[in-house]
Every structure is written in structure tokens, then in C-alpha cells.
Amino acid sequence: MPPILISEVRTAVKSLKADKAPGPDGIKNEALKFGGYELWKIITKLFNECLEIEDIPTQWKQSSAIIIPKKGDREDLKNYRPIALLPTIYKLFTKVLVNRMNRQLDEQQPREQAGFRSGFSTIDHLQVINQILERTRECKIPLCMAFVDYEKAFDSIEINAVINALVRQNIPKKYIRTLLNINTGCSASFRLFNNNIAIQINRGVRQGDTISPKLFTAALEDVFRTLSWENRGIMVDGELLTHLRFADDIILFAYDVKTVAEMLKELNEASTRVGLKINRAKTQAMKNDQCASENIKLDDDTNLFVNKYTYLGQTITQDHKIEDEIRRRRSAAWFSFKNIEEILKKTKSTTLRAHLFNSTILPVLNYGCEVWTMRESDKQKLQTTQRAIERRVLGIKLVQKIPNNIIRQRTKFKDAYIDALQRKFRWAGHVARREANRWTSRTTFWWPYNFQRPRGRPANRWRKLMQDNLGRNWHQLPRNRTTYKERIAEVLSSLLSSL
Template structure:
């Protein structure tokens, strides 16, 4: 599937960017670019780095594991061949891995003979040592800078088979020196372990009101600058037998490489340092080298974060940590994943001492800390810390992307969730044409691609999240948008989220997050006792007190919330989680049940909203005198008047002139003066169109479409929908009546204006008749504004009740002082309105019952809408 998705999306970059020389000059010629790459790698690999004698001698010498020197067996070789991945690029011998895998029965004896011969001689052929280097952009920084590329070594496939046999023995040595904090390239561990540890460490410090200083350290070209001579001597110190050491050494001694760029290959050059990125031995060799570096750096340091933990009690019982004799004291100083290191301390001075030790040790091991990429984050600190490395001050940040997940100084997940949604949306956009809009793919295939690519990107690291309801709702909204897009459902279809989930056979984001969190919790429960994630989850800081007041939501609180929703017993979950299969089935069943309950409550709420009666008071309408438009507020009327006056007065404004007229003296007046009859007639036609014809036509067309929609939907509706349809028809009838009155009342005025514009000479002969016609037409048009309230009163029940109520209240206010106090009574509509606002009032011993709720709903809601028309 992933191979097909890569073909569908296509390559990210089709053309290589121009390179820059060391002086900063841009190079676009392919031949010069090749020379620049060779120059870069010669400069990188030409130095033979060393490790100080003091550092090597300080490493405790372990016993030699002689059993690792036995000749490789056929079973080991066969297992190594089966582990080869197909589709990988071969080395200089051009033998693809498919040849070795398919020809295993015939090639296995010959490969076994060759491997045993190399094992006895302690050397491998030159083809297995040499490499072809290809460059891979890191997706960070300037593409024209060579340092922003990672070099990958393409090696001989036969040599990879041999190195896999060596790797199985080398890992035995690695387990002797790996610290518990190292999770890189180790079975059963992943980046999530360290992301979870960082988040839990931040959470514990916030909970117990302790400062936390974190330094995220980045090494410059860590794999490429490993001292080979120092590495081999360190392998001797940890008990590597001689034959195994000679084989490992032979894969690196006298190694030569070529650069492959734009289809061309450079001349070979020697490689004197580093481990080969692309070789299966490289991660483990670097892990051993880096682990011994850290043990030497912090051999006498006691800085860090101390934790008290206990694994034999209940997770949610903090009282178990008060037993001092049963708790374990753990020092947490570094969190590692390969060469990514995070150093932690409670004080600024402690973090500075840790960085000083680490920096000086890196210098002894010929490694360099990148000042630009190393940053510091402070949590609950009184002031920004001043941390330096080799005299250079490190940048203090409020957020940092650690192993692909964003951590912040205040533990807010908003930045991480926004980043995850943005990346998932980018994946959705890439697959738009090839997958989502591809009619040749079934919906199930699209949903599988969605779960593999989009959800995988969206929910990376979600096992470690302590989410609030608003954050889960935001993720669920994106999830539903994606499903609707895949299914081709728009908002106009009026399909609920429950129906979308049913059609797609998917689960809500609430269920997905809960399941991932609970499954991870069971995984941590099954971890060994000395694992860092388990120590942090079950423990607390050695010092610090909790603040008063409501605490922040913790990871344990989110898990407890999930337990209750999934009907999982909080007291017995730890025993169930010891069985991976049983725990997964329990979580799956419980989360499904919780999702069903959530869906049921959502449906009940929706039905309650449909049947609820809301009290709407009669609102005052404001009517424009120019076009008789109803406005809901006075501000809206003023805004509409300005717009209406602008469009009506714009044409005539060009023809306005100033005249002197005799009116109780000589006055200057502004009157329109049209040059000809044609301009005057054009103005009259424009006025009629803008203020009468266009509004009337628009209203008629819209009402015809509404009536057509109601007619088509009436036959295919349920009883509840027919109830809503009846209310919509009533509104439509009232609005149609208002439109008809507008047409009838304003028609004479506009007809008279058109008649006067085109037949002025004939009408001038009967001036008195014209005057009375104008008066009648204007009175009829202006009367349209006063007719609308009567329409509301005739066709709306709420208007009548509000009108009658105003007189009753006036009578009661006038005679209230003479009347004895009585128990207040409320109408049915008032009681319903008070229930809606949460202010239902009751009398001493009796309450006015509410009957005929369906009738009130039909009248109350409907007439409330009528009053706003």
C-alpha cells in the first residue's frame, strides 16, 4: 500500500537545487557540483579522529565473551538473508537483494563457505568495504548548503548479509553498556518512549511546583565523525572477542567511497572516520560509542532530577509513595534516542554543569556540539536562563520539536495539535486528485489509505497526550471533515456525524484517542521495572509540594476518565493489562461501548433540541421608506438607508446644480437639472429597477424555489420532518403576503413616475388630476410600512398574545397598590422560556401545568420566527 501511495503522490522534489561553495558562490554546473560534493566529503572524512587515552582507560574493562567468536552457522546466515528488504539500491557490485533472496537455496552453501573463510582470516573482500555515497536532504535549512544533506552509503548486498550476522552478536555487547535512557535502535523501544518521558517529567515538575531546565543537544555530523580507532579500542574494553573485532574492523579499514550525483559517479577517495550510514552495524556501533561517552562524561556528576517510584502498588494511590523503605530512588539526567540527547536538571547551575561535562567529553571523543541547533527550555523558571557552551550562549525557546513531537514550556498541547492537523491536512491535499477524487477506487480503499496516511500523521504521539475536551473536539472536527470529503457528503446534505461514522464504518476521534491512550498505558504497565517511562508514570519527584486549588489535568486523570467511560474497573486494570491480548480486547470492547453511549447521548440531545419550545418575544421591525425592506435593528436600518440612498442618489448627483430662488428672500437651492428628457427618463427607469423591479423579482424567484423545494420534500419526509415542514410553510405564506403587499402598494407610485416621464406634455394639461394621483400613490406606498404589523397580528399568534399582555400589565400596574398580594402566575409560554434560560420559578404549593407541548412548539417557535420577519 505504501509503495502505491508513494507512486500516487510522486516525488517531493523533482530537481536538485544549485550548490554553494565554501565561499558562498552559487554553482549550477553539474560537473562543478560533483566536484563540490567530492570536496565536501574529502574534508569530512579525511581526518582520522581519536579518543583520549584517559577516556579509554577510564572505561571499566569487562570480561571477554568468547562464545561470540564461534563460526557463524547456516541458521544465522539464513535468518540474515530473510531479513533483507527488497527494493533497495545495491552497491558497486550491482547485485540487488532479490537475487539473494530468490536464490537462497542455491547460494546458501556458497555464502556460508565464504563467510567462514572471512571469519577465519579476519578480513572481508574490498567490495564489501567500499561504498557509493548518495545525498539526502534533511528537509531543514538551505538546500544549497552541503551540510544540510545526509550522506547514505550504498553497500554490497552480500556484505549486508554478513553484517547482519555480525549484528546479532554485536547487540549482545551493546546491551552491556547501553543506559536505560537510550531508546534508539533497540528492540521494543521507540521514539514514543522518550516523548512520553519528557511529557511526564514536565507534568511531574508542574504538579509538584518545581522548576525544570531542559537542554536539547545536537551533535554536528555525529555518525560521520566517530573515531574508528577509538571505537575499536572501546569494543575491546567491553569484552569484544578478537575474531569478531577483526571482522568489524575489516569492514571499515582501507574503505573507499565514490559520490553518485545526477547519474554520474566520481573518482574514489579514502574514508578515514565515521560509521557508514546505510550499514546495519552503524546504529549499534554509534550507540556503543555514545553510551560510553556519556558514562565517562557524567561519571562524577550528581545533577539531574531525582524520582521516587514504586511498582508494587496502585497507579492512582499516591499514598503508597510515602513508604520510604519500599520506594526506589531514580536519577534522571539524560533522555536519549540515538544521537538526540535531552539533558534535564532542576536548576540553571545544574544544567550548566551537565553541559560543561558533556561538552568537554565530546571534545575528548572528537565530537562537536552544534551551537546553532542546541537550545534550552525552562519551565516554571523565575527568569530566562543563561546557559553557555564553549563560551557561546544557547538560545532559550518556548517550544521545541523533540523526536517529531512539539513540547512547550507550559505543557500546552494546542501547538502540537495545530501542527498535527496542518501536516495531516497537507497529506489530504497531496492525495486529493489521485485518491479521494479517483472514481476507480472503492470507498473502502480510500478509507484504508486515510487510516494509514492521514490518521497516522495526525495521531503521532497521541498516546502521550493529556487532552482536554476542546482539543479532542478540534481533532474530531478535522476527522469528520476528512470523512465527509472521502464520502462526498457536503453540509447541504444535512447528514449527521453519527451517520457519517456509520457509513464509513469508522470511530469518532474521542474513541480513537481513548483507545490509543489506554493501550499505551497497558504497554507501560508491562514494561520492566527499571524502564524510565514506567518509573515516571508510577513515581513522583523527590522534592516539591503541590499547589492549593484545582490542579491541572494529569495523564493519570485522563486515563481514569477513559476507564470510567469504557466501564473498566480502576482497581483491577493492572492485572488485566499484564496480558497483552486480554488488555487489547478489554480496551476495544470498553471503548466501543463508550462510543455507543456518546452517540446515544448525542442523539438524545438532538431530539430534545428538536422538541423543545422556545419563548420568542415580539421584536420591533424597522422598515426602509425607500424600498420597504424590514430591518431587525435600528443600526441595521441606518446602515441600509445609507446604502439605499447611495444607489438611488448616485445617478441624479451628476445633474445637481445650485439655483437662486425667491422664498422669503433670495435663497440658494440645489435642484436636479437634466440636460435632456432622455437623461431624466433614464434616471426614472434606474430608480424603478433598483427600488422596485429587482427586489420584487428576487423575492418572487426565491419564494418559487422555496415552494418547489417544499413540494418535492413533502412526499419523502417522516412525521417529525412534516411537523417542521408545516412551520416552514406558515413562514413562507406570511413572507409571501408581505411581498404581495409591497408589490401592490408601490406599483402605482412607480407607474405614475414612468407615465409622467414619458407623457409629460399630456399630463400637464390636467395638473389637478396629476396632483391627486401623486398624493394617492404616495399615501398608498407609505402605507405599506404600517400594513406589515397588521399582517403579523393576523397571521401570528405570539403578536396577539404580546399585544394583549401589554394591556393586562398596564392594568395591573395601575391597580397594584390596592390589590392584596397574590401568588404570581405565568403563562405557558413564559414557563417554557424560563425553563430554557434555567430560571424556572415555582409557586408555594402549586405550579401551572404545561400541556399540549407539541401545539406550543408549533405556535411558539413558528410565531417567534414570524415576529422577526
């Protein structure tokens, strides 16, 4: 095993974020950044000693925990979540380890897993789901989906399951033994009534640890490898798509309810063996009108079927309409505005005020717009929300009848609709350049030839925006990035002038 180099420590230090709360050691990230070469040299020597003995100092196994309330009744203990503050030097050590192991761990992950991976995001899975819903609706294909949620997944996974997964995925044994010792004998201290209470942690990966997400996804991949789903799922471009994963958020696909029920049962049994427990309250299913009217139950529990489900921050509906999602985005934008309303009103600088809106409210309003199939009414709803916020910022009332273009000249805010189009064009370019075997690309350019589309006008499609403005062969343009950017700029300029 090659020794840790100073350059590795320097790279890890440079990636640390500023203004983060320190752990029990009281060391801030800024101190490590400003320490320079001499400090990094000492840290490198310490890390190599830890790697040599395959263990860490006892102090690094201790963490401080604070309790943060979530949504819901504050009298219910389940509505609180602990936040662990780990020693800063320890997190730097695991950052170095994960940088070394990252490529090998990612190579063991399938394309179905998009969580905690470079080159993947939530938009990847949202694109896949929306394209599947679009095709199945247009061609009247039966579709049943189950959205799986685990209870405290990262805190429940058995350490032995993690270690066994790393062994089967051919991770170097020295790293495995080090990780086993790192996650053995850990404790968290809570401050209660001015007293520190230490609690031993016997299961789960360490919260707040850089390497924990990678360890969890490795163990979850080991769970899925035990499932025999070769003949399950839905056929997409000649391949069966059985499920998607974003860390512990899982969605199952099948043509009928019975198959999804069997897959859910098998996944539940396999997950239980490694300490994971499916959350019955948040695990739900959805089917379209082409599926038979059957129920899905988990351990004789209540029926799991719903008409809509929020997956990765976006509302998914069985009829593939985005009205509910637009409504959620508008509500979230107003909530975001309320948090900074006073700052926006007091800020005299037009540039700073526009920057605040564009960087805090606009991303909330347009989250997931890359996969939307918008109609004219959806466009108007976005613009109405933005104009209402602009009037509130400037203190202008509707009865004053000041034109919208005058208000926009005063605020200098970026137009929400144009921003949504720009992001969609940019995302379409990414999809067109994606590897051919990624589900993002396969579902986008897939047509189910084994099903026949009914007669009549088809519903609006995701690709229509690109076809109308860039031509039917739009997917070939992104190969030349410069030309594609110029074409997008021309289209957006034309659309902006027509508003």
C-alpha cells in the same frame, strides 16, 4: 569463535526488506531470498572465510552515494545529505555479525538509551518527558532541560573511539578486529557531470550499514561513562535521572540552570575527544517558571533558551500544553493527505480507501497520542480535521449539510479520537507491565513526596483516562492481557456509541 551457520544466513536473508535499491554489486534482496539453500550455503562459506581472515573483499568497502536535498535553501550545501548504497552481500554479512553481537551490545547500554534497541521506542522517552513535566508543573518543582544535537554524528565519530569502546565493553576480539578492518580503507563514489568521483572515508561509521547504529551507541555510551554525574539530575522515585538518549538525540535534566550549563559543558568536552561536535544551532534549553532567570551559553555563543522544542517528533513546551503539538499533527496530516489525495479520490473501493487513510494519514495525525493528556477541545480538533478530509475525499461541501455520521458510513474511516484512545490504553498496558526499573514505569507511577502540591484543582493528568474508565487500580488490570483487552473493547465501544 564458532563458524557462521547456514541457519544464521537464512535468518538474516529472511529479515531483508523487498524493493530496496541495490548497491554497487547490483544484487537485489529478492535475489538472495529466491536463491534458496544452495546459494545460502555458498554465502555461508564466503562469510566464514571473511571471519577467518578478519577482513572483507575490497569491493565491499566501496559504496555509491547520491545527494538528497533536505528542507531549506537548495543553494546551501548543508541542506543536502548523502545516501550511501552499500553492496548487498556486505550488508548481509554485517547483519549476521550484528545478530551475533546484539545481545551483548544491548547489555552494555543503560536504560537511558532507547535508540536502536528491541523493546524500546520513541514513545518511551516521550512518556518519561511528559510525566516529568506533568509532575513538576503540578508540584511547582524547578526543572531545567537541555536538548543536545550533534552535527553529522554518525559521520564524525572517530573509528578508534568506536574500537576502544568495544574493547572496554568486552566484545570478542575477533569481532573487533574484523570491524576495524571493515571500516578501514572505505570509499564512496559520487556521479558528477557524468564522471564518477571516489572519495576516501577516514572517519565515521558506514552509512546504511546494519551494524553502524550499534557501533555508534556503543561509542556514545563510552563517552557518558567518562562523565561524573553521580550528584546531578533530578530525583525520580529515589533515583537520579541525569539524561535520556535516543541514539544521538540527548536531553539533560537538572533542578537549576547552572547545573545544566555545567553538564552541557562537560558533555561537549567529552564528545570532542571522540570527534563529535555539538550543533550550536539545534542545541537548546528550556526551563519552567520555578527556575531562576539565568542564561545558558555554549562556548560564549548566544543564549540557548526557548519556549518550545521538537524532540523525537513531538513539540515539548515549558508549560506542558499540547496545543502546539495538536496543531503540528493536524498540519502534518493535511500534508500527508495532499500526497495521496488524487489516489483517494479516484479509488472506488471503499475498503481500499479506508485502508489508505488508516495506514497513511491516521498514524501521522495521532503520532505520540499515547502520551497526550487531551481535553475536550483537543478531541474536537482531531475530529474536525478528519471530517474535513472525509468531505474532501467525497467531494462534499459544508453547505450541503450532510450529517457526519452519514459521511462516516460512506468512508468507513477509523475515528481518529477512538484510535488515539485505543493506542493510549494499549500503551498504558505496556507501561504497567514494564520492568520496575525502566524510567517509563518509574516516572509514570512516581509522586515527588519531598514537594507539596499547591491548593486548588490539579491540572488534567495523563492517567485520568484510565482511572475514569478502568478504576483507580487500572495499573493492575494489564497483568491479565485477555481481561484487559476485553475491558478496553467495552470502554471503546461505549465511547464510540456516544460520539
